[in-house]
Structures are given as C-alpha cells and as structure tokens.
Ligand SMILES: NC(=O)c1ccc[n+]([C@@H]2O[C@H](COP(=O)([O-])OP(=O)(O)OC[C@H]3O[C@@H](n4cnc5c(N)ncnc54)[C@H](O)[C@@H]3O)[C@@H](O)[C@H]2O)c1
Ligand SMILES: [Zn+2]
C-alpha cells in the first residue's frame with residue numbers, strides 16, 4: 096500500500112509499505128478515505144520530537160471505512176464509515192474512565208505522560224498513522240465513532256483533532272460571560288479555538304499571529320479581532336493596553352514549540368535544542384493574562400524543559416490548564432454543534448492533495464505557502 100514515509104527532518108515521501116495486520120483481537124484495519132496534515136506533524140517534520148524514527152508513517156487525523164475487524168471487536172462492522180480520534184486509548188484504565196483519553200495509561204509503553212497517538216513518534220507509542228491507504232486501529236471498540244449519514248466527510252475528518260482541540264482550548268479557559276479571550280496562533284487550532292470561545296460566552300475574542308492571510312481568514316471565520324505581532328513593538332504591552340491595563344481574562348496558546356517572535360527562544364529552542372522548542376507564545380500568554388486569569392495551553396511542547404516566566408505565574412495567581420484534547424469525550428457535543436450549524440469546520444480546508452504528493456503538501460503547509468490553512472490528503476484508493 097502507499098503511505099507517507101518519514102526520512103529525516105524536512106524529508107518525507109510517499110512510498111510502498113506492507114499492508115497493516117491485525118495484531119490483537121481488539122484491532123481493526125481502516126481503509127483511509129481522507130487524512131490531514133496537522134501543526135503537530137510539523138514538530139515531527141522539523142525534527143523537534145525525540146525518537147521520531149525513519150520509516151514511520153505520520154497522520155493522526157483520518158477517517159475511513161472499516162476493512163477488517165479482530166475477533167473481539169463488537170461495536171464496528173466491516174464497511175462502517177468511522178471518525179478515528181487521534182488519541183489511542185484503551186477505554187478501561189483509570190485515566191480513560193475519567194474521560195482523559197489523551198492520557199491513557201495503557202496505550203503508550205514509552206511514557207507516563209501522554210497516551211498513544213497515531214503516527215506521532217515512539218514517544219507517543221510508535222503507532223503508524225493514517226497518512227496512508229490503510230491503518231491499524233487498536234482498541235477499535237473505544238475510539239472509532241460512526242460518521243452520521245448527514246455529515247459531510249470533510250467535516251468528519253476535522254472532528255479527529257482540530258475541532259475538539261480548539262473546543263477544549265476554550266473549555267479549559269473556563270470562559271465566563273463577557274470575558275476577553277486572547278488566542279495566540281491563527282492556524283487551524285487557533286481558528287477553531289477563537290470560534291469556540293463565543294460558544295462559551297466570550298464577550299471579546301482577539302487572535303494574534305504574524306501571517307496576514309491567516310489573520311484575514313480568522314477575522315471572517317470567527318468574527319473576531321486579529322492582529323499581527325510583527326506590527327507591534329511588544330504584543331504583551333499591546334494586549335495590556337487594549338484591556339484597560341488589566342490583561343485578558345483568558346489566554347490560549349495555540350502555537351506550541353514552533354513559535355516565532357523571539358530570537359532568544361528561537362535560537363535556544365529550535366537551533367541549539369537547549370529547550371524543547373520555542374516557548375514564545377506561552378511566554379506572551381502568561382504575561383498578558385490578568386492577575387487570577389487562566390492560561391489554556393493546547394500548543395504542543397516536547398517532553399523536556401522550556402523557558403517560561405514561572406515567577407509571573409505564581410505572583411499573578413494564574414491558573415494554567417493544558418492537555419492533549421480528549422477527542423472521544425467531546426465528539427457527541429461537537430457533532431450536535433455541527434448539525435445545528437454552529438460550527439462549520441470544513442471551511443478551513445484550503446488544499447486537497449493526492450497522497451502521492453505528500454512531500455509537496457508538507458512543504459506548502461510548513462512554509463505557509465499558497466495561503467494554506469489546512470491540507471487534506473486523499474489516498475489513490477479513495478479517488479476511484
Ligand atoms: N493539544 C492537542 O490536543 C493538540 C492537537 C492538535 C494540535 N495541537 C498543537 O496546536 C498547535 C497549533 O496547531 P495548528 O495545526 O494550528 O498549527 P499551525 O502551524 O498551522 O499554526 C500555528 C500558527 O501559530 C503562528 N505563530 C507562530 N509563532 C507565534 C507567536 N509567537 N504568537 C502567535 N502566533 C504564532 C504561526 O504563524 C501559525 O499560523 C501546534 O503546537 C500543535 O502541535 C495540539
Ligand atoms: Zn493534529
């Protein structure tokens with residue numbers, strides 16, 4: 096079968112790989128009909144995630160058709176169209192039982208923090224991902240969710256990560272009616288977080304990025320204010336000034352370890368690798384939230400350390416909430432929001448690329464070319 100294949104930083108290609116096999120009676124094999132490239136894949140692509148092995152297939156955002164099931168699978172049948180959450184979760188452990196599907200204790204033997212994630216290096220379990228024609232899906236009775244008949248499959252594929260992550264970013268912000276919410280990052284996740292902030296009652300939503308085309312997009316899509324941090328002397332000062340010098344009620348970091356905007360962070364985090372990527376957006380979030388405010392982090396950071404102003408967290412009495420999104424927990428209410436027309440995820444898809452051209456798709460998305468917001472990959476078998 097054809098699959099995306101990692102060859103080293105900035106080098107990926109489409110190559111032939113053996114068809115995946117059922118390894119456990121609870122597995123299913125899914126024939127992928129669409130997959131996305133995510134900002135999280137860029138951390139892998141840029142070589143920022145430890146133990147990203149040559150030969151791995153990335154892709155934690157995919158939907159498809161159940162092709163085969165293991166002997167103990169009860170809830171799926173061959174031929175079902177399924178949304179597959181990016182978290183690999185057992186459904187049985189103490190953390191899954193609390194709805195913390197991103198922190199499953201069983202699905203990732205390599206770590207005690209994050210649970211398993213499809214196509215996300217051996218630090219997240221070493222599972223091959225869905226930027227492929229077929230993929231093995233463990234714990235098939237837990238994550239996969241049938242796509243409702245009425246749902247557009249372009250919306251369905253965004254329910255595997257971007258929509259739940261943006262929504263959970265807003266949820267973790269504890270937004271109260273009328274709150275001012277600042278979202279750092281106008282990528283797919285930040286765009287969705289800005290849109291979802293209104294669902295929780297925000298009174299003002301401000302998005303910060305430095306890509307004009309994304310700022311234009313989010314202004315329209317999320318009906319918010321959007322500003323370019325390159326046009327400011329200091330984004331923290333700007334945000335304080337525009338909030339009567341109080342600071343925002345809630346700041347959301349939807350950027351993570353690939354952040355730009357600070358030479359010190361970029362050199363120590365991305366060039367010298369002295370910290371786990373650059374923590375510029377998180378730094379700004381901590382410094383521009385009000386005293387007693389909440390910083391919600393969905394941007395991804397590596398497993399080691401980052402330079403953040405922890406003293407300000409203490410002295411301002413900030414609450415920090417963070418996690419990988421718990422996709423399965425959120426799916427029922429997000430499906431309702433889409434059906435009711437309150438969320439329109441597919442509008443963020445800008446590129447539809449044949450899987451054979453995966454290298455071009457990564458390059459375009461990584462270099463932010465061609466006004467790219469969200470690229471999806473279509474395998475050859477889904478184009479017949
Ligand atoms: N927690 C989760 O479950 C989860 C799920 C999906 C993605 N993520 C993470 O969310 C982050 C965003 O994902 P995405 O797909 O939107 O990525 P993306 O790369 O498309 O978008 C990131 C955006 O941040 C902007 N940016 C860079 N530096 C900035 C700064 N200092 N301040 C403000 N904006 C800045 C970039 O210009 C870009 O538009 C990534 O770190 C990704 O790994 C987390
Ligand atoms: Zn993702």
Ligand SMILES: [Zn+2]
Nearest residue numbers: 185188191199
């Ligand atoms: Zn579990």
